[in-house]
Structure formats: structure tokens, C-alpha cells
Amino acid sequence: MSALLGLGLLLSFLTYTTGLGDGCVLGVVGQPASLPCFHDALKTNSADVSVEWRTAGKVVLRSEWGEHGRVDxxxxxxxxxxxxxxxxxxxxxxxxxxxxxxxNEPQTSYSLFLMLSGEEQSPPLCTVCLEIAASFSFPLLHREDPVESDETVFICRSSGGFPEPTIHWLIDWTEEPSWDSVRTLTAQLPDSLLYNITSRLTVNVTQGTSVSCIIENPVLNETLTSISYGVQVSQVVRRASEAMWIFSTALCVVVGVMIFAGVVYQIHLDRTHKRKHKGKKDSSRYTDETVVMHVEQVETLTEANV
Structure with a gap:
């Protein structure tokens, strides 16, 4: 009888539900989240209480309580x-x-139902919206100066975020480029379901012009901005730089060859000098030996005459 009385009291308070209204609970990818549902009408010590949490018509959790607490x-x-x-x-x-x-979906609603006898269920006691998001990496902005044209290419990349972001380009902080100068590719990774974004801006800019790439994730109220302050390199300067590089390289090669030739020539001189020095020593020794032999011959003749 007490169980039926508690159930009747519960159903009389079904119009009192606790949700977030138009607001949603923020769920950050990879982190825990709590979907609040506080319902005073569900406070009861009676047995046989069963509830289900559902989303998109599918049961995600079912809990049952008996006389001794939760049984399933x-x-x-x-x-x-x-x-x-x-x-x-x-x-x-x-x-x-x-x-x-x-x-999964950027926004999902979860509802709590009280299970009655058999397969009957109450109207939803709580309905909570879960909005899912993940931060994007800081955008990497790369500048490619023109070689054969007057247009500069800017490439902006960011990855690992959710949901799909919005991207903006600004020239000198205020001017938006024309829509046909921007090409943007957004790809969702099949494993993680996170997004990578690459945007390409082709524009004719002058020296000292700043170009900004802005990635926005409105769910997280997150704005990431990368700026290029580079100076456009003219075609004449580029060619002069290339000519200077070629000249410097050739000069280094010539100097290297001259140093190598100098070292080889010095080695040759050293060897020639050693050979001449050795020849002089041999000639001097031969002369000394000849003088000694001559002296010995004179002494021999002198002794014979005596």
C-alpha cells in the first residue's frame, strides 16, 4: 500500500522537472561529464524503483532498486x-x-524515465542537453611569397577540434578578403571523429601588410588567431638574392680549389727540398772519402821512396 501511495505521489509531481532549459551541459571530449537531474518527487524509501536514461530513443542506462538497495x-x-x-x-x-x-553529434538530449509496471513508462522526468566540444590546436600560418605572379599565398592549418569550426581571414585587422580568394577544406578523422581544417588565401598584398587567420569554436567560446607580419619579397630582390647565392657558392668552390692546389704544391716543394738536401749529403761524403784515399796513397808512396 505504501509503495502505491509513493508511486501516486510521484506521478502527481511529474510536472516538476529539473533541466537546463535552453542551456546545455558542456561536455569536453576525453573528460567526464555530469548530466544533472534532481527530483524531490523521486525521494522514496519504497521498493521496486526502476529508471532509464535514454537518448535518441535508445536506452543508455537502466537502474533498479529493491528493498535492500540497488539490485540491478x-x-x-x-x-x-x-x-x-x-x-x-x-x-x-x-x-x-x-x-x-x-x-558523436555536436548536441544530444538525454531524458530520464520512471519505469512503471510492465513496459509502461512515465513522461520524461528530466531532459538534459549535452553539447560536445574539443579545443583546436593553435593555427599554423604559412606564407608563400610569389615567384612568377604578384599574389601571395597564405595557408592556415588547425587540428583536433570539435565540432566543425568557422574560419575567418582579415587583412590589416579589418578588411575581409573576397570569398573567391579563400579555399577551405574541413576533414573529420574516421577514428576520433575530430576535425582538421586547412584554409588557403591567395591575395595581392603590399609590403608591411598583416594577414590574420582566425579559428572560432563557438561552443567553447574559443577564438584562436595567428598573424603574418612578413614583408612581400619582390621578384627583382629574389633574383638578386639567388644570383648572390650562386656567386658566393662559386667563390667558395674557387677558394677551396686554390687552397687545395696550394697544399699540394707545398708538399711537392717539401719533397724536392728533401731530395736536394739528401743529394748534397751524399756528394759531400763521396768527396771526403776521395780525399782520404788520396792522402793514403801519398803516404804509401812516401814510405816506399824512403
Whole structure:
């Protein structure tokens, strides 16, 4: 009888629900999130309480309580570790806890239902909107100066964000380039479902012109800006630089060859000098030996005459 009385009291308060209205709960990819649902009418000590959290018509979590507390709880394989507090019937806190937020749809609504006898269910007690987002990397802005034309190409890249961002280009902080000068490619990665974005701006700019690439993620209220302050390099300067580089390279090669030739010539001189020095020593020794022999011959003749 008390269980039926509690159930009747519960149904009489179904018009009182706690949600976020037009606002949504922010879920950051890879982090936990809590979808709040506090319902005083669900506070009861009676047995046989069963609730379901659903999204897009699919059950993501079902919990049942009996006389001795929760007797059963299960979630779908894609529910990312969903759970509800074990003492929810006593506290009225039936908030859905997500252990990890994964990017699916940018915005998803979750509803809590009270399960009645059989397959009947109450109207939704709570409906909570979950808005999913992930930060983009800081945009990398690359500038390619013209070679054969007067137009400069700017390439801006950012990755790893959710949902699909918006990108803006500004010239000198205020001027927006024409739509046909911008080409933007957005790709969603098949594994992580996160987005990579690449945008290309082709424009004729003068010296000292600043070009800004702006990536916006409105869900996170996040704006990332990368700026190029480079000076356009004229074709004449570029050709002069290339000629100077070629001349410097050729000069280095010539100097290297001259140094090598000098080293080889010095080695040749050293060897020639050593050979001449050795020849003089041999000639001097031969002369000394000849003088000694001559002296010995004179002494021999002298002794013979005596």
C-alpha cells in the first residue's frame, strides 16, 4: 500500500522537472561529464524503483532498486561508463555520470524515465542537453611569397577540434578578403571523429601588410588567431638574392680549389727540398772519402821512396 501511495505521489509531481532549459551541459571530449537531474518527487524509501536514461530513443542506462538497495544496473556498450548514484531514490539525485565524453553529434538530449509496471513508462522526468566540444590546436600560418605572379599565398592549418569550426581571414585587422580568394577544406578523422581544417588565401598584398587567420569554436567560446607580419619579397630582390647565392657558392668552390692546389704544391716543394738536401749529403761524403784515399796513397808512396 505504501509503495502505491509513493508511486501516486510521484506521478502527481511529474510536472516538476529539473533541466537546463535552453542551456546545455558542456561536455569536453576525453573528460567526464555530469548530466544533472534532481527530483524531490523521486525521494522514496519504497521498493521496486526502476529508471532509464535514454537518448535518441535508445536506452543508455537502466537502474533498479529493491528493498535492500540497488539490485540491478546495466548500460549499453556505447554508453561510455554511464552510472547513477546507488542511493538515488533516497537523495533524489538521479544525475547521469559519463566517465568519458566522445564526439558523436555536436548536441544530444538525454531524458530520464520512471519505469512503471510492465513496459509502461512515465513522461520524461528530466531532459538534459549535452553539447560536445574539443579545443583546436593553435593555427599554423604559412606564407608563400610569389615567384612568377604578384599574389601571395597564405595557408592556415588547425587540428583536433570539435565540432566543425568557422574560419575567418582579415587583412590589416579589418578588411575581409573576397570569398573567391579563400579555399577551405574541413576533414573529420574516421577514428576520433575530430576535425582538421586547412584554409588557403591567395591575395595581392603590399609590403608591411598583416594577414590574420582566425579559428572560432563557438561552443567553447574559443577564438584562436595567428598573424603574418612578413614583408612581400619582390621578384627583382629574389633574383638578386639567388644570383648572390650562386656567386658566393662559386667563390667558395674557387677558394677551396686554390687552397687545395696550394697544399699540394707545398708538399711537392717539401719533397724536392728533401731530395736536394739528401743529394748534397751524399756528394759531400763521396768527396771526403776521395780525399782520404788520396792522402793514403801519398803516404804509401812516401814510405816506399824512403
Amino acid at each position: 544496473a546495466w548500460s549499453t556498450s556505447g554508453a561510455n561508463g554511464t552510472s547513477v548514484s546507488s542511493d538515488a531514490p533516497q537523495t533524489g539525485n538521479f544525475s547521469l555520470e559519463l566517465s568519458t565524453v566522445s564526439p
